[in-house]
Amino acid sequence: MAEEPIILFEHVNKTYKNGTIGLKDINLSIPKGQFLVVVGLSGAGKSTLLRTINRMHGITDGKLYVDGDEISQYKGKALRTLRRQIGMIFQNFNLVNRSSVQKNVLSGRVGYYPAWKSILGLFSKSDRDKAVRSLRRVNMLEKLYARADELSGGQQQRVAIARTLMQDPKIILADEPIASLDPKTTKTVMDTLKSLNQEDEMTVIVNLHSVSLAREYADRIIGLRAGEVVYDQMIENVKEADLNQIYQTEEDS
């Protein structure tokens, strides 16, 4: 396993404007190529943690390094360049329903084009081929010209993964990617993420509710509670009882 951290949190805090604490003194070193699963109750800060990495959420203080660069103050072009190297997958897929699968997938590449070119749809031949390859990778090529809202949830999530592949990401952030899917499509999506991790050596960070899935796919599991890291173990050291404790609420104990 590679040892150089691709993501490094140093004393990261995030407090929302209304005073709610999002993250509390997060210290995490995520090595390149790791498959990291974040577990915790709803509202524990899993989504916030994920979104600080591509700066969809800012942090209040602390330092956050991605690939060696401190990114917490990035703006404008630097921020867009950071984001285009980080793929993101969402619980609700976030495809544009009324657009074709092809257009949705190509939209993953717009970070590499000036605004006027992407608006006129002037994608290069190699990027159009790349869209075809990305869809083939997730077994969705036959739907190239279908409208996104004609697809089932599992199919939409695979298209969303194809969109992410267009970015050539080094890191993939997946925010509860299977929460709206049935067990069978869950496996397809998780297997795809695992293959991106193992074959393409992408660093994958997934938020999950399911402890059993976490154990099945993760290299490492961290647990969050009330914005704090309360658990951090490599998979070979993870014990069932520890995980159940993460999900314990104050009322239970």
Add this chain to the structure above:
Amino acid sequence: MENSQKIPSRSFAQRWHIKPILGTVIMVILLVFSSQMADVNVGMFFANLSQFTDLLVRMSNPTWSYLSIIWQPLYETIQMAILGTTIGTIFAVPFSLLAASNLVHNGIIRNVIRIILDLVRTLPDLLLAAIFVAIFGIGSTAGVVTLAIFSFGMISKLFYEVIETIDMGPIEALESVGARKLTVIWYAVIPQILNQFISYFLYTLEINVRASTVLGYIGAGGIGVFLQRSLNEFNYGATAVIILATLIIVLVIDGISNHLRRILL
């Protein structure tokens, strides 16, 4: 938790339906007062009904030959409406994007834009037409400018309200791939609202076709100019033709637009 859940009791106001009753009473009082203040006399309407029937009798003999003369101004009326609506819409798009609270987080910009739009909407179209007839002279230019401003105010509001109801997920996705604001709007906002935009455009066009017949009456071009002339000359046969032709045109335009909007939504 113990299982001691009871049905919560309703408040006094809820039990006796205070709000709807009070609302109705206030409404009735307002109606009675305003009709007294404005000196509206319902009796007068019935007393003068004979004049109305008299006018109808005189108009019951349409001079059909007049149709060949009003063909051109009718056509002009429709052109005015299309031109005015289109120009207004072109200006409305950027303003509506800037007025939408889910796209522009800067409250100052948003509120300045909204105040401008509110001001534009408070100007009555007849007043605008009167001003532009004074500036551009009698003719369709004044009508087009009036309709453009009127459409701008109306469409901007309809558009930004549509924008505020869109699904924010795709916007988040496009931002996460490193897209610029303009690209985000093009890829994630426009596809979600395009059909409703076209529908509102057609709706405004319908209104403008009707409005432009009235605007012509004060000299802003189109069929209204001829309507006013025929009435001044007591040429009621011609008036009847104009009214009938306008009615048919408006019905046809409404029909087409309603049909298209049904398909779109």
